[in-house]
Structure formats: structure tokens, C-alpha cells
Amino acid sequence: ANVLRSSSTTAPYNPPSPYSGVSFQPHPHSLPVDGFVGAVGNTPLIRINSLSDETGCEVLGKAEFMNPGGSVKDRAALGLVKWAENTGRIKPGGTIVEGTAGNTGIGLAHVCRAKGYKCVIYMPNTQSQEKIDLLRMLGAEVYPVPAVAFENPENYNHQARRHAERLDNAAWVNQFDNFEGNRAAHIHTTGPEIYAQTEHLPGGLTAFICATGTGGTLAGVTRALKDLSGGKIQCWLADPPGSVLESFINRGVMERGGGSITEGIGQGRVTDNLAQDIKLLDGALHIPDADTIRMIYHLLDKDGLYVGASTALNVVAAKQLAVKLGKGSRVVTILCDGAYRYQSRLFSKKWLESKNLYQELPEHLQKYAVL
Numbered sequence: 001a002n003v004l005r006s007s008s009t010t011a012p013y014n015p016p017s018p019y020s021g022v023s024f025q026p027h028p029h030s031l032p033v034d035g036f037v038g039a040v041g042n043t044p045l046i047r048i049n050s051l052s053d054e055t056g057c058e059v060l061g062k063a064e065f066m067n068p069g070g071s072v073k074d075r076a077a078l079g080l081v082k083w084a085e086n087t088g089r090i091k092p093g094g095t096i097v098e099g100t101a102g103n104t105g106i107g108l109a110h111v112c113r114a115k116g117y118k119c120v121i122y123m124p125n126t127q128s129q130e131k132i133d134l135l136r137m138l139g140a141e142v143y144p145v146p147a148v149a150f151e152n153p154e155n156y157n158h159q160a161r162r163h164a165e166r167l168d169n170a171a172w173v174n175q176f177d178n179f180e181g182n183r184a185a186h187i188h189t190t191g192p193e194i195y196a197q198t199e200h201l202p203g204g205l206t207a208f209i210c211a212t213g214t215g216g217t218l219a220g221v222t223r224a225l226k227d228l229s230g231g232k233i234q235c236w237l238a239d240p241p242g243s244v245l246e247s248f249i250n251r252g253v254m255e256r257g258g259g260s261i262t263e264g265i266g267q268g269r270v271t272d273n274l275a276q277d278i279k280l281l282d283g284a285l286h287i288p289d290a291d292t293i294r295m296i297y298h299l300l301d302k303d304g305l306y307v308g309a310s311t312a313l314n315v316v317a318a319k320q321l322a323v324k325l326g327k328g329s330r331v332v333t334i335l336c337d338g339a340y341r342y343q344s345r346l347f348s349k350k351w352l353e354s355k356n357l358y359q360e361l362p363e364h365l366q367k368y369a370v371l
């Protein structure tokens, strides 16, 4: 009581209502959605202010890290499960089986819990314990198996296929070559969303660019944007070291050189997701790891964005492409996921030093490498 009395000597807290005269209209995206599955997609397009201001262009990122499972692969996971349902491969209570080292498995595990399916994941045993733990926490049955080449029958993809063949009511969803599940998800959602989010802006969308793992995102978005714009919007690939696609698109030869710190992207072949649409691409950019790592730290420092390496590579490429296409151009890329799943590497001074990348960071950014 004493406390109350003494505080009553100060002026009463009686601010003007911030709500008077305001009528609230729910934004279409703020209406309730149908569970986890309903929350996939319809992500915002974020203007990367530091780079847009620096270049006099508009560099925009599709915020796929805001999907409910945390990455762009939620869309593919949902598309792959729908494919298994629609083709009659699984019925209620069935099992989804996949070989995946990362975000696709996480997306599948979420979608399977939401839809009442079992989820079985095969992955190379070189993957971090965090990823195995996360998949198990999401209810998946996880098999880490020796990391052997695709040609070897014990490769994780073949083991996943055989596991599904041994079970009744089970489907191996094959994200790399299943364009009816993976690429289709981006034709139907990611691509049209990007078009709708930019077509009304003055000058519309100049170009789209992103990196490729399975090729689902790039091929699906490219197909949709080319169709919807009558071919006017340029579509480009961004490629890390060690991938063969940049040299294939630009020079018609598959050259593989070096490795990369990026996870989830880079490809050694033209997957079935890419096969039909690779000819629609206008070009490709090769992005070295040093540029990618600098961009991870720059986006944190200047834009408050905490992104993984594939996202940073995409943003480097989007900025380069915007400059190439000229002042006032508008370029969209994909912000694939956050740095949370990789932070023990990307923000470790020791790890960066072991990759000869720490010294590539400008001094004012080195303070962020705190692990």
C-alpha cells in the first residue's frame, strides 16, 4: 500500500489512446491459416536497404527463412508429400522416405507430423549432430550412413529408395529428380508470389537470380516468371565453387573446380528439376566463398539480417546482377534460411581460419565471429 501511495505523487499515466480514429482492417496474410501446411509460403519480399542504396538499384530478397520450418525447402517438402498423395503412393498413416542432409528433411519431418505420416531420413554420416538431433526431435527416424558417391549402391539416396520399396504404403520422394513434386511447388507458389509482389511497382521486375541444389527453386521460379511476363523478366543462376552449372550455362562445358563452404547448393549434373527450364536461363554468375562470407557479416552488420551461406551467395549475385543491368533495375533473389543451423561454423573464428576465410573479413566485421 505504501508503494502505491508514494507512486500516486507522480503524474497519472494517462496517454492519449493510439487507437482513436484508427479502424483496423486485417491484412489478407494475417487471417488464420490452416495449420503448419497453411503457413508455408506467402513470404514477404525484403528490400535489402544497404545494397539498394549503394547501387541505386532495388535488391530484394524473398524471405523464405520465414516459412514455418525455417527454410525455402518447406515448399518443396509440401510439394513432394502432395505428389505422393495425389499419385496414390501413400494413404493415411503412410511413410515418407527421403535421402537428404538438410532442410528438405526438416521440412518433410514437419509436414509429416502435421499430416500424420511417418518420416524416414537417410543422410551421410558426415553431417552435424545438431541436424540428426533436430530431425529426431521432429519425430523422424534417422539413418546416418557412410558418405559414399552416388554411383555406390550404399549411397544415402539409394538406401532411402530401397527402404521405401521394403515397406507397404511408403514413398521415396526423390527431391532431385521429382519435378512433379519439387519444381511444381515453385511454379505454383514461389514464382507467382514474386510476380504479384513486383508487377505493380514502377518498372516491374527486371531479373531473378538464385543458386541451385536440387534445382527446384530456380527452375520453378524461372518457368513461372518467364510465362507470366511473356519472357521479359531475366532469370539467372548463381553458382558456388565446385558446381558445374555456371560453366555449363555460360560456355557449354561442365567444369568442376574446388570446393565451397556453402551447404545445400552446388550441383554436379543437370537434375530433372532443371532439365526442362535450364535453356530459359539468361546467364550464370560464379560467386567465390570469400564474397559469400563477407556478405553474411555485412547483412548482419548493416541490415540486421542473420542468414546462411546460400542466402549470402544469392545476395552477392543479386547485387552484381543489378549493377550489370543498370541503375534503377530491380532484382529479386531467395533468402533461403537463417544462420542458426550453421552458426557453429560460420561464426567461429577458428573454423573460418581453417578455411582461410577469416582474413577475408574486413576488420570492422571480425568482431561478429564470437564462437
Ligand code: PMP
Pocket: 071, 072, 073, 102, 103, 104, 211, 212, 213, 214, 215, 216, 217, 218, 263, 264, 265, 308, 310, 311, 336, 337
Ligand atoms: N539453400 C539451402 C540452405 C538449401 O538447403 C537448399 C536446398 N538444397 C537450397 C538453397 C537450394 O534449393 P533447391 O534445392 O530448390 O535448388
